[in-house]
Amino acid sequence: MALRTLNVAPGFMRFMPKEYQDLVEKGPFGRQIKVTDLGTFKEVLEEHPMCEGCAMAFFIRLSLAALPNPEHTVMVGTAGCGRLAISQAAIPFVYGNYCDTNGVATGLKRGLQIRFPGQHKDVVVMAGDGGLSDIGFSQVMHSWFRKEKFTTIMLDNEVYGNTGGQESGMTRKGEVVKMAPLGKQFEKIDMLGLAQTSGVAYIARLTPTNPSRVFSTIRKAVLIAREVGPTYVQAYTSCNIEYSIAPEKVLDDARQVEKERYGFVEIMSDEAKAYLERIDAESKA
Amino acid sequence: MMNSKPYRVVPGPEGLLPPAAATCGIVLPEKGEGLVLGSLQSEQETLLVMARELLTRKNPTIFPGPLVLWAWKEGVAEKAASVLELADEIPGVRIIPMPDYRPIYPKIDPEAVINPCHPNLTIWHNKIEVCVFVGVHCHFANITLKMIRAGTNCYTITLCHEAGHEDSMASLPFCGADQVRALTEAIRQLKREGLRPRYADTPGIQLTPTQQTVLSGLAWQHGDGALAE
Numbered sequence: 365m366a367l368r369t370l371n372v373a374p375g376f377m378r379f380m381p382k383e384y385q386d387l388v389e390k391g392p393f394g395r396q397i398k399v400t401d402l403g404t405f406k407e408v409l410e411e412h413p414m415c416e417g418c419a420m421a422f423f424i425r426l427s428l429a430a431l432p433n434p435e436h437t438v439m440v441g442t443a444g445c446g447r448l449a450i451s452q453a454a455i456p457f458v459y460g461n462y463c464d465t466n467g468v469a470t471g472l473k474r475g476l477q478i479r480f481p482g483q484h485k486d487v488v489v490m491a492g493d494g495g496l497s498d499i500g501f502s503q504v505m506h507s508w509f510r511k512e513k514f515t516t517i518m519l520d521n522e523v524y525g526n527t528g529g530q531e532s533g534m535t536r537k538g539e540v541v542k543m544a545p546l547g548k549q550f551e552k553i554d555m556l557g558l559a560q561t562s563g564v565a566y567i568a569r570l571t572p573t574n575p576s577r578v579f580s581t582i583r584k585a586v587l588i589a590r591e592v593g594p595t596y597v598q599a600y601t602s603c604n605i606e607y608s609i610a611p612e613k614v615l616d617d618a619r620q621v622e623k624e625r626y627g628f629v630e631i632m633s634d635e636a637k638a639y640l641e642r643i644d645a646e647s648k649a
Numbered sequence: 650m651m652n653s654k655p656y657r658v659v660p661g662p663e664g665l666l667p668p669a670a671a672t673c674g675i676v677l678p679e680k681g682e683g684l685v686l687g688s689l690q691s692e693q694e695t696l697l698v699m700a701r702e703l704l705t706r707k708n709p710t711i712f713p714g715p716l717v718l719w720a721w722k723e724g725v726a727e728k729a730a731s732v733l734e735l736a737d738e739i740p741g742v743r744i745i746p747m748p749d750y751r752p753i754y755p756k757i758d759p760e761a762v763i764n765p766c767h768p769n770l771t772i773w774h775n776k777i778e779v780c781v782f783v784g785v786h787c788h789f790a791n792i793t794l795k796m797i798r799a800g801t802n803c804y805t806i807t808l809c810h811e812a813g814h815e816d817s818m819a820s821l822p823f824c825g826a827d828q829v830r831a832l833t834e835a836i837r838q839l840k841r842e843g844l845r846p847r848y849a850d851t852p853g854i855q856l857t858p859t860q861q862t863v864l865s866g867l868a869w870q871h872g873d874g875a876l877a878e
Contacts, residue, residue: 368720368721369719369721370719371719371720371721372718372719372720373717373718373719373720373725373726373729374720374726374729374730375729375730375733376713376717376718376729376733376744376746378856378860378864379744379745379746379856379860380718380746380748381746381748381758381761381762381859381863382761382863384746384748385863411753411754411755412754413754413755448754451751451752452751452752452753452754453751454749454751457751
């Protein structure tokens with residue numbers, strides 16, 4: 365996508381659905397959106413088929429609004445709850461197979477760099493813990509080893525929520541879920557540690573309790589991936605169905621999980637830090 | 650026993666999972682040709698068939714796709730203008746866009762949009778018995794056309810910018826603004842020859858109720874009251 369693709373052909377505006385008229389007139393494209401702007405513009409994702417109270421849907425909504433240049437972004441995802449919302453957003457979405465999101469993103473990013481040498485094209489993988497830490501694990505790791513310049517965002521609901529509650533590598537040890545009645549036998553995979561070992565330039569772990577923090581984290585991750593190297597964001601996005609959390613208690617749960625074990629973790633390489641400082645200084649100049 | 654009768658691509662409903670017409674021996678037309686019910690015809694004959702169907706079947710509707718709806722490159726405005734000229738010649742026609750291909754859940758508004766994932770909903774709701782696809786990327790058009798043939802009685806016409814579509818009832822390949830204007834001219838010719846359009850009493854483009862609602866005040870408008878173009 366590019367800004368010029370957002371012009372309706374002469375004469376056709378009156379036939380366009382209202383949503384598209386709004387996107388053209390009041391969308392986030394071509395301008396910097398702040399978290400305080402939420403509610404004042406047409407977001408790229410509004411309606412979606414996710415469950416009532418879904419923390420993942422909330423996090424996806426915030427993340428998509430936080431993208432620095434949505435008109436120059438391509439999302440990559442795979443099977444799982446998240447793609448039901450991501451694929452419906454007004455941002456190009458590539459549906460990878462379950463194991464190959466980061467392989468697809470690699471090819472996409474390299475191709476876009478060749479095709480648009482003068483324009484940053486951001487590639488963002490957004491998939492669940494099953495897609496990234498289990499079935500897609502190998503390709504995630506290898507994209508990090510190769511220092512591919514795109515962002516990987518894990519929607520960590522700590523379960524296979526879309527298929528009825530099987531344990532994933534990110535399920536906590538001892539956790540009993542609907543299709544793991546004996547409880548998880550192994551520890552939750554330390555993806556942050558693996559990312560650090562692999563030399564990922566920016567690593568963050570957070571919950572959706574603080575929209576400003578989600579905005580700044582996603583923005584940093586996408587910007588650093590442009591020039592420095594791979595970035596990884598891991599977000600706790602509870603499955604309120606599989607973990608039986610009442611919709612109105614979802615954010616309370618996120619706050620509690622953040623306080624007790626998830627926290628907010630941010631690990632940045634020196635190069636990434638210097639890069640952020642440089643673009644910050646340039647924007648103020 | 651093998652069926653020796655040539656396969657014909659006729660309006661459905663053909664039932665769940667109709668065969669792809671290409672697997673039944675239907676071949677795509679060359680430049681200067683068209684495809685009507687699976688048979689190769691000259692371009693002019695194809696245009697006249699399309700024109701007749703558009704003027705005589707119930708609830709004619711144009712489904713413009715992203716390639717003509719968005720002015721993404723030079724030449725699109727010209728083709729878009731030719732599509733609007735075509736619409737102006739079909740009494741009672743509606744224009745329901747397919748602005749992109751993203752899935753729309755939990756539900757679509759069939760008076761506002763046609764979605765490639767379930768085009769039958771728009772066709773059923775609006776009781777459309779003849780439609781034109783123009784500016785839709787071929788791979789999505791192919792899916793859509795098969796679904797329409799499977800579940801509806803709609804006569805599908807494709808004005809394809811590439812090689813045409815076996816699964817539509819009438820298809821014109823390599824179709825730019827000139828070919829769209831040729832179809833408009835074919836419609837004018839039939840009218841001159843005395844064909845009275847089914848909706849002769851309601852000339853011009855008819856907005857769907859949803860489009861009327863949006864136009865009457867829910868859309869953002871500029872100071873002069875006109876929608877942004």
